Amino acid sequence: MTPLLSLRGVTRAYRGDAAPFALEVPEFDLDEGEALALAGPSGSGKSTLLMMLALAAPPDAAQRFSFAGQDIARYWRGGGRDALADLRARRIGVVPQTGGLLAFLSVEQNIALTQRIAGRPDAARVRALAEELGIRAQLAKRPAELSVGQRQRAAIARALAHRPALVLADEPTAAVHPELADVVLALLRRECKTAGAALLVATHDPDRAVRAGYPVLSCETHAPGADGVARSIFVRAPVAQAA
Numbered sequence: 001m002t003p004l005l006s007l008r009g010v011t012r013a014y015r016g017d018a019a020p021f022a023l024e025v026p027e028f029d030l031d032e033g034e035a036l037a038l039a040g041p042s043g044s045g046k047s048t049l050l051m052m053l054a055l056a057a058p059p060d061a062a063q064r065f066s067f068a069g070q071d072i073a074r075y076w077r078g079g080g081r082d083a084l085a086d087l088r089a090r091r092i093g094v095v096p097q098t099g100g101l102l103a104f105l106s107v108e109q110n111i112a113l114t115q116r117i118a119g120r121p122d123a124a125r126v127r128a129l130a131e132e133l134g135i136r137a138q139l140a141k142r143p144a145e146l147s148v149g150q151r152q153r154a155a156i157a158r159a160l161a162h163r164p165a166l167v168l169a170d171e172p173t174a175a176v177h178p179e180l181a182d183v184v185l186a187l188l189r190r191e192c193k194t195a196g197a198a199l200l201v202a203t204h205d206p207d208r209a210v211r212a213g214y215p216v217l218s219c220e221t222h223a224p225g226a227d228g229v230a231r232s233i234f235v236r237a238p239v240a241q242a243a
């Protein structure tokens with residue numbers, strides 16, 4: 001089976017005089033419907049990797065970067081910006097750290113937003129997701145009227161409403177208290193599994209991810225070498241994946 005995501009020899013670097021950083025992904029595959037936590041300390045490049053996987057930031061180099069059967073590396077090399085925007089809108093869902101809900105829309109409209117952008121309205125799915133996530137009674141409210149945990153549930157529903165193939169969550173529990181963090185992580189995993197979506201969660205807390213049932217991929221970090229560049233390496237070989 002072709003993996004949903006397949007990266008080989010992918011790099012992205014921030015140069016400049018102050019604390020240059022390079023992210024290296026020699027090998028990384030993720031199958032359809034798979035869940036994985038990306039663990040690493042602050043500044044290790046988790047957000048940088050998620051931004052690339054969200055097709056929101058280009059790699060500096062890529063021998064291979066494919067997503068959903070599409071050659072992402074080729075799109076970035078030129079002429080594929082519309083295709084990237086279309087893939088982002090239709091096939092990818094994002095759960096931000098603090099929910100990222102729009103204050104002037106109702107919870108229901110917030111959840112439906114990804115459907116509107118993808119051109120696939122489906123009010124029944126919005127209500128069904130809200131039901132599963134325990135926020136059905138909150139749909140008419142504005143985000144400011146929800147608890148922090150309810151907001152994260154709404155953000156999970158929004159990330160799944162348009163039936164994406166991949167959900168990306170960058171520290172989705174950073175703003176919630178520890179007990180609730182376990183619940184949110186477990187819910188995210190359960191909902192993605194139900195929807196058949198692959199899931200990548202960036203976290204600095206691998207133990208919490210393990211408790212919530214995620215396999216964990218830790219990055220290798222290297223202090224600045226002779227060239228002054230700090231490096232982080234994320235490797236996920238297909239062999240290790242099968243083990």
Ligand SMILES: Nc1ncnc2c1ncn2[C@@H]1O[C@H](COP(=O)(O)OP(=O)(O)OP(=O)(O)O)[C@@H](O)[C@H]1O
Nearest residue numbers: 014019021040041042043044045046047048049204
């Ligand atoms: N736009 C940028 N320009 C220059 N350097 C950047 C930029 N964005 C991130 N960096 C640097 O790249 C490195 C990786 O940052 P990144 O945000 O990807 O790490 P992270 O693992 O997500 O951190 P955290 O857990 O604190 O969110 C850091 O050293 C950071 O300072």
